[in-house]
Amino acid sequence: MIRKSSGPIWERRRLLLEVHRVCAGYGDLQVLWEVSLHLQAGEIVAVIGANGAGKTTLLRTIAGLLRPTAGHIALAGTRLERLPPHRIVQGGVVRVPEGRKIFPRLTVLENLELGAYLPAAKRQRRQSLEWVFGLFPRLKERRRQLAGTLSGGEQQMLAIGRALMARPRLLMLDEPSLGLAPLLVQEIFAIIRDINRDGVTILLVEQHVFHALRLAHRGYVLENGRIVLEGKAEALLANEHVKTAYLGL
Amino acid sequence: MGTLLLQAILSGLLNGGVYALVSVGLTLIFGVLGIINFAHGALMMLGMYVSYWLFVLYGVDPYVSLIASALGLFGLGVLLERLLITPVLEAPEHNQLLLTLGVALVLENLALFLWSPDPRTLTVSYLDFAPMVGGVMLSPPRLIAFGVSVALTVLLYAFLHRTDVGKAIRAVSQEREGALAVGINIQRIYALAFGIGCACVGAAGTLVAPFYTIDPYVGGIFVITAFVVVVLGGMGSYFGALLAALLVGLAESVAAVFIPAAMKQIVIYVIFVLVLLLRPQGLFGPGRG
Numbered sequence: 001m002i003r004k005s006s007g008p009i010w011e012r013r014r015l016l017l018e019v020h021r022v023c024a025g026y027g028d029l030q031v032l033w034e035v036s037l038h039l040q041a042g043e044i045v046a047v048i049g050a051n052g053a054g055k056t057t058l059l060r061t062i063a064g065l066l067r068p069t070a071g072h073i074a075l076a077g078t079r080l081e082r083l084p085p086h087r088i089v090q091g092g093v094v095r096v097p098e099g100r101k102i103f104p105r106l107t108v109l110e111n112l113e114l115g116a117y118l119p120a121a122k123r124q125r126r127q128s129l130e131w132v133f134g135l136f137p138r139l140k141e142r143r144r145q146l147a148g149t150l151s152g153g154e155q156q157m158l159a160i161g162r163a164l165m166a167r168p169r170l171l172m173l174d175e176p177s178l179g180l181a182p183l184l185v186q187e188i189f190a191i192i193r194d195i196n197r198d199g200v201t202i203l204l205v206e207q208h209v210f211h212a213l214r215l216a217h218r219g220y221v222l223e224n225g226r227i228v229l230e231g232k233a234e235a236l237l238a239n240e241h242v243k244t245a246y247l248g249l
Numbered sequence: 250m251g252t253l254l255l256q257a258i259l260s261g262l263l264n265g266g267v268y269a270l271v272s273v274g275l276t277l278i279f280g281v282l283g284i285i286n287f288a289h290g291a292l293m294m295l296g297m298y299v300s301y302w303l304f305v306l307y308g309v310d311p312y313v314s315l316i317a318s319a320l321g322l323f324g325l326g327v328l329l330e331r332l333l334i335t336p337v338l339e340a341p342e343h344n345q346l347l348l349t350l351g352v353a354l355v356l357e358n359l360a361l362f363l364w365s366p367d368p369r370t371l372t373v374s375y376l377d378f379a380p381m382v383g384g385v386m387l388s389p390p391r392l393i394a395f396g397v398s399v400a401l402t403v404l405l406y407a408f409l410h411r412t413d414v415g416k417a418i419r420a421v422s423q424e425r426e427g428a429l430a431v432g433i434n435i436q437r438i439y440a441l442a443f444g445i446g447c448a449c450v451g452a453a454g455t456l457v458a459p460f461y462t463i464d465p466y467v468g469g470i471f472v473i474t475a476f477v478v479v480v481l482g483g484m485g486s487y488f489g490a491l492l493a494a495l496l497v498g499l500a501e502s503v504a505a506v507f508i509p510a511a512m513k514q515i516v517i518y519v520i521f522v523l524v525l526l527l528r529p530q531g532l533f534g535p536g537r538g
């Protein structure tokens with residue numbers, strides 16, 4: 001049984017990210033339709049949805065890679081939707097992209113160092129590195145190796161570690177379990193919980209609905225670019241629609 | 250025959266060093282921005298004229314004006330990238346080709362208009378001697394061109410591998426989405442990489458100016474050679490380009506011993522076609538940036 005870290009009440013009440021009626025897409029193709037969601041500081045929030053529902057598009061929009069055609073996005077009150085991607089990372093919103101997107105011909109250590117590319121993160125490089133190596137001892141063993149030679153699970157760890165090097169306030173994970181063996185999925189999810197306990201708010205996008213909702217405090221269900229359900233994770237796990245559509249019960 | 254061959258090998262290697270500098274610039278631009286810069290030759294021509302005019306008008310030694318031409322072309326490169334290349338980065342490839350080709354035409358015609366098609370030469374008087382060593386003639390400006398080119402090539406390599414900014418440039422070329430995720434300002438890296446590529450070719454222009462006839466079209470032959478080098482070296486591979494540059498320089502020069510001088514240029518095209526047919530991924534495999 002995965003225990004949830006709920007943190008003190010006052011912390012849970014702090015609104016960190018607000019996505020308000022956001023529409024976005026690619027050219028003429030609208031993918032997101034008035035999507036609204038929010039995260040309190042300290043929370044783990046899961047967004048679940050089928051293939052093509054728009055989960056990656058949502059994270060890319062928050063990260064500033066896509067500009068919303070309507071709606072707004074705010075981080076602790078600061079509007080994000082017109083900032084370029086590097087400014088959003090600077091603000092503390094860091095994404096682990098779908099498919100990892102590590103730098104294959106740089107070493108593990110260089111990948112991590114680039115995670116702390118921006119000046120504020122760079123100043124904390126050494127402490128951050130210790131933190132990441134503490135969470136992922138295997139990365140420490142392999143730090144001189146080219147990232148492209150790592151196994152799939154290790155690459156995922158590197159992608160998460162690289163994001164942590166930026167000292168995120170909000171960590172956005174895009175299907176961290178993609179293509180991993182079940183045992184590794186468990187391991188990654190346990191580490192995500194540890195990261196949350198270290199004070200990082202987490203927005204998790206997943207197709208492994210059961211695991212994701214067991215880990216998260218709250219969740220949203222995204223279908224065809226619209227939020228169709230939201231609520232406490234336990235409530236979603238017990239929801240009839242979620243059960244039939246996502247849990248195969 | 251023996252000394253003739255030795256002479257050919259020497260001048261081949263010396264040319265190869267300059268090809269390397271031209272080619273790593275091209276490789277860097279291709280690796281980071283994914284575009285083939287057809288204006289590379291015209292930019293080299295500009296580098297030559299910068300040093301020519303600084304010499305003729307103000308008596309500036311070309312090895313001093315090297316800095317001016319590298320910095321000047323860096324600036325021009327950054328400007329070109331910001332104003333012209335960025336808008337077409339998402340466009341279809343043929344649009345990008347037409348754009349860089351267009352820049353080349355504009356620069357060449359501008360040079361034609363401003364400076365006439367007359368061939369010009371820049372002679373560095375204190376280097377105007379040619380010692381013989383073991384029957385082989387050494388040309389000081391060519392030796393300097395080789396030495397400085399190789400030094401700059403190695404320096405750029407060290408920059409790309411040892412500094413944070415250099416690593417960020419390589420990160421962008423390896424995984425754009427990952428670079429965005431860590432907060433690298435991609436636009437700035439694009440401009441920087443394009444500027445550095447132009448600075449390399451500008452420096453190369455200055456380095457060959459003392460022993461090349463300068464005219465508005467002089468860049469053409471260098472850039473064809475550089476394309477061969479980049480393909481041979483495996484599109485985007487740094488060391489591949491360096492080795493391939495020396496090889497191409499050698500092949501071209503040694504072949505010229507055995508074929509009529511008028512056919513010398515053909516060698517490059519033959520190598521190009523052979524590479525494309527037999528090893529399109531290049532001699533040294535794909536992408537070992």
Ligand SMILES: Nc1ncnc2c1ncn2[C@@H]1O[C@H](COP(=O)(O)OP(=O)(O)OP(=O)(O)O)[C@@H](O)[C@H]1O
Pocket residue numbers: 026029031049050051052053054055056057058098207
């Ligand atoms: N770069 C793109 N250009 C055009 N359409 C795109 C692009 N990326 C995604 N789409 C479309 O947007 C829709 C949502 O895609 P998205 O990748 O956000 O879904 P997803 O929920 O992340 O799916 P998956 O579970 O497969 O990762 C899909 O219909 C997809 O075809």
Ligand SMILES: [Mg+2]
Pocket residue numbers: 055056057098174175
């Ligand atoms: Mg996705």
